[in-house]
Amino acid sequence: MTAPLRVAVLGAGTVGREVVRAFLERGEDLRSADGATLVLAGVAVRDVAKAVATGIPEALLTDAPAHLVADPDVDVVVELLGGEEPARTLIAASLGAGKAVVTANKHVIAHHGPELEGLARRTGATFRFEASVGGGIPVLGPLATELAANRIQRVRGILNGTTNFVLTAMAQEGRDYADILAAAQAAGYAEADPTADVEGHDAANKLVILARLAFGVWMDPATVALVDAGGPGHGLPGITGVSAGDVTLARADGEVIKLVATAERGLDGAIVASVLPLRLPAAAALACTDGVLNRIEIEAEPIGVVAFSGPGAGGAATSSAVLGDLVAIARGLGSTWAGLAPAGVPPAGAGS
Numbered sequence: 001m002t003a004p005l006r007v008a009v010l011g012a013g014t015v016g017r018e019v020v021r022a023f024l025e026r027g028e029d030l031r032s033a034d035g036a037t038l039v040l041a042g043v044a045v046r047d048v049a050k051a052v053a054t055g056i057p058e059a060l061l062t063d064a065p066a067h068l069v070a071d072p073d074v075d076v077v078v079e080l081l082g083g084e085e086p087a088r089t090l091i092a093a094s095l096g097a098g099k100a101v102v103t104a105n106k107h108v109i110a111h112h113g114p115e116l117e118g119l120a121r122r123t124g125a126t127f128r129f130e131a132s133v134g135g136g137i138p139v140l141g142p143l144a145t146e147l148a149a150n151r152i153q154r155v156r157g158i159l160n161g162t163t164n165f166v167l168t169a170m171a172q173e174g175r176d177y178a179d180i181l182a183a184a185q186a187a188g189y190a191e192a193d194p195t196a197d198v199e200g201h202d203a204a205n206k207l208v209i210l211a212r213l214a215f216g217v218w219m220d221p222a223t224v225a226l227v228d229a230g231g232p233g234h235g236l237p238g239i240t241g242v243s244a245g246d247v248t249l250a251r252a253d254g255e256v257i258k259l260v261a262t263a264e265r266g267l268d269g270a271i272v273a274s275v276l277p278l279r280l281p282a283a284a285a286l287a288c289t290d291g292v293l294n295r296i297e298i299e300a301e302p303i304g305v306v307a308f309s310g311p312g313a314g315g316a317a318t319s320s321a322v323l324g325d326l327v328a329i330a331r332g333l334g335s336t337w338a339g340l341a342p343a344g345v346p347p348a349g350a351g352s
């Protein structure tokens, strides 16, 4: 029988506590019929007493994530701390030690993708990050596997649950975005600093990750255009320039404003990417994607257009993708990029 895989979870916030809860309450669902079993070996949190109060057994808890990463009895590290540091260092240390890593950290993957992919390939460690894009929606896996025989022309979609929740409420309630943002934060959709959501950086990070799987390159997130002086954002990034009045005016024209992320092959083969508020015909599928839902449309040859939609943020939905990656590791399925070739990095100044 295959030895059990011992899993350390770093972070018990919005997503982490749902992952830990799954281990504690329905561990039998996390089995692979033909692979290893998964065992929760430890949980690293900032405040142990607070975590005990939420029902996590004290024996599993530590406030020293680096110790869990270095523990020879830990085989798989689930990084759900979010943000740049210490997440990046802990992911790199785990991959460097040959340990499998599962993460939802779109910021770290988008900004350090080439280095982390290279490290994982060198050590042979499995690196999975389905939860980093689209919350619970499976989209990176299909890009790397079932759609691998396609030539992808364009990836377009709504990639941020917080801003879509806010734009939907603006359209339905006529209030400005700042008033509604607090509700998105209370629901666990927004980042710790919601500037990343409302200015479009979070969607840009997710677009960089989608582009890695779709086009085989790690784009620099700084090359994703976030501002369009002529659009409904009035030259401000993300949804920060969109007012309740803009939403009402768009509706009068039969249109809806959505924050749309697009990455596509230009005529010269370079990838051009943007995250911009756009006016869309009200009947378009993207325009009908409301609340915390995300939708990703992939235009490719020979398939045509295929779309994925579902809950794009929140602990429960995102834990589905994290747990799915853990089951994939138990099945021995390898990294999120599956059998795709190592990614390239576009030449400096290529805009992609």
Ligand code: HSE
Binding pocket: 132, 134, 135, 159, 160, 161, 162, 163, 189, 190, 191, 197, 202, 312, 313, 314
């Ligand atoms: N803040 C993110 C969002 C969380 O609203 O989409 C999910 O990545």
